[in-house]
Amino acid sequence: xxxxxxxxxxxxxxxxxxxxxxxxYGTIYALESLEVVLIGAAFDQxxxxxxxDDGVFQIIKGQDTAGIGMKNFSPTYRALGDYEVTKLYVEKxxxxxxxxxxxxxxxxxxxxxxxxxxxxSSVQLVSRAELSxxxxxxxxxxxx
Amino acid sequence: xxxxINGTTVEHDEEGxxxxxxxxxxxxxxxxxxxxxxxxxxxxxxxxxxxxxxYEEYQIAPAVRVLxxxxxxxxxxxxxxxxxxxxxxxxxxxxxxxxxxxxxxPTGCV
Numbered sequence: 146x147x148x149x150x151x152x153x154x155x156x157x158x159x160x161x162x163x164x165x166x167x168x169x170y171g172t173i174y175a176l177e178s179l180e181v182v183l184i185g186a187a188f189d190q191x192x193x194x195x196x197x198d199d200g201v202f203q204i205i206k207g208q209d210t211a212g213i214g215m216k217n218f219s220p221t222y223r224a225l226g227d228y229e230v231t232k233l234y235v236e237k238x239x240x241x242x243x244x245x246x247x248x249x250x251x252x253x254x255x256x257x258x259x260x261x262x263x264x265x266s267s268v269q270l271v272s273r274a275e276l277s278x279x280x281x282x283x284x285x286x287x288x289x
Numbered sequence: 290x291x292x293x294i295n296g297t298t299v300e301h302d303e304e305g306x307x308x309x310x311x312x313x314x315x316x317x318x319x320x321x322x323x324x325x326x327x328x329x330x331x332x333x334x335x336x337x338x339x340x341x342x343x344y345e346e347y348q349i350a351p352a353v354r355v356l357x358x359x360x361x362x363x364x365x366x367x368x369x370x371x372x373x374x375x376x377x378x379x380x381x382x383x384x385x386x387x388x389x390x391x392x393x394x395p396t397g398c399v
Contacts, residue, residue, distance in 0.1 A: 183396045187352065216348065224347035227355045 159284035160191045165200035167289065170215055175203045178289035179221060186228040193232035194225075195276060197239040204233070204268070206251050219251065226255030231267045238273045292320050305388050313391030321389045325380070333377055333389075335368075336360070340390045350395040353383035 163182050169175040186192060196204060203219070210217040225233070233253060240246060247270055256262040271279065280286060291298045292307070294317050300308045305324065307313065318337060322329045329337075339360060343351055351359065353374075361369020368374075374382035383395040 180396060183349070183352070187354070218348055220346060220348045224349055224351070224355075227351065227359060 158189070158191050160282065161185065161193070161285045161287065162280060162283040163192070163194045164280075164286060164288040165194060165196050165203055166198040168199040169203040169208070169219070170210060170213060174289040175200070176218055178287075179218065181287070181289075182225070182230060183221075183228055186230055192230050193234060193279070194230065195234045195236070195279065197236035197273075197276065199239075199243075201235055201239045201243065201245060201250075204235070204251050204253065205245065205249050222251060222253050225253065226267060229255075231255040231265075232269065233267045234269050234271045234276060234279055236273055236276050237270050240270075292317060292324070294320050304394070306394055307391050310391055310393075317391065318389050321391075325385055325388065327378065327385070327389070329389075333386075335364070336374065336377060336382065336386050337390045339363070340386055340392060344390070344392050350383070350387045350390075350392040352395050353381065356383055356395075 163178055165175060165178055167174045182192065182194065204222055205219075208217050208219040222233075225231070235247075235250065240249075247268075250268055253267045254264050255267050257265050290303065291300045294314075299312045299317060302308060305321065307317070307321075319329055322333070327333065340350060340356070343349075343356075343359065357369055357371060357374065359369075360374070374386075378385040387393070387395055
């Protein structure tokens with residue numbers, strides 16, 4: 146049941162930020178975070194995700210897990226738009242420190258209901274300082 | 290617990306979801322559907338195939354509200370609604386259709 150059906154209005158909404166700072170494989174944190182986001186998306190809250198430190202590797206293009214015998218769950222990030230999760234903040238400094246640029250990230254988009262379903266990018270590059278402000282503005286931060 | 294098909298055995302969990310997704314076949318889908326008291330029609334296959342395509346692309350079985358929205362977008366609002374999908378799959382379009390499609394239980398189905 147979605148929160149919409151319960152009649153939850155904007156006044157009941159809290160700002161949730163899911164913080165992702167670990168590499169996608171090797172530990173279960175990245176996958177668990179993604180699953181919690183998908184499950185939590187049913188509750189009609191204001192949800193955003195932050196990727197920094199090694200967490201930026203979670204959304205890089207061309208992931209191939211054949212060699213480690215694990216499921217490549219990276220395509221699932223592209224379904225987040227269907228779950229109305231449309232704000233993915235990626236810290237610029239973390240990319241730079243790892244020799245990555247925005248071009249190394251997957252294209253993750255959503256369709257904007259308020260703009261004639263135009264397809265827009267969910268990924269927003271932010272500086273470390275901007276990310277601190279985003280974090281300070283949250284009601285709930287879940288760190289993985 | 291398992292389904293029997295052409296003398297081979299496909300294991301499933303306590304709710305009837307198959308364990309190894311690559312063991313799925315259209316014939317197996319018919320067997321699972323029969324177990325759910327569903328007779329597969331073209332309309333059922335349309336939804337099952339849609340779910341398999343969604344899984345192929347995103348590696349998840351969508352939650353029911355996401356499924357309905359996606360079906361509405363690709364097949365129109367006559368099919369992208371609760372009533373139509375519950376007529377086809379009375380015990381829940383996401384759960385029952387996913388089971389028949391050989392997928393895991395939907396992620397984010399609360």
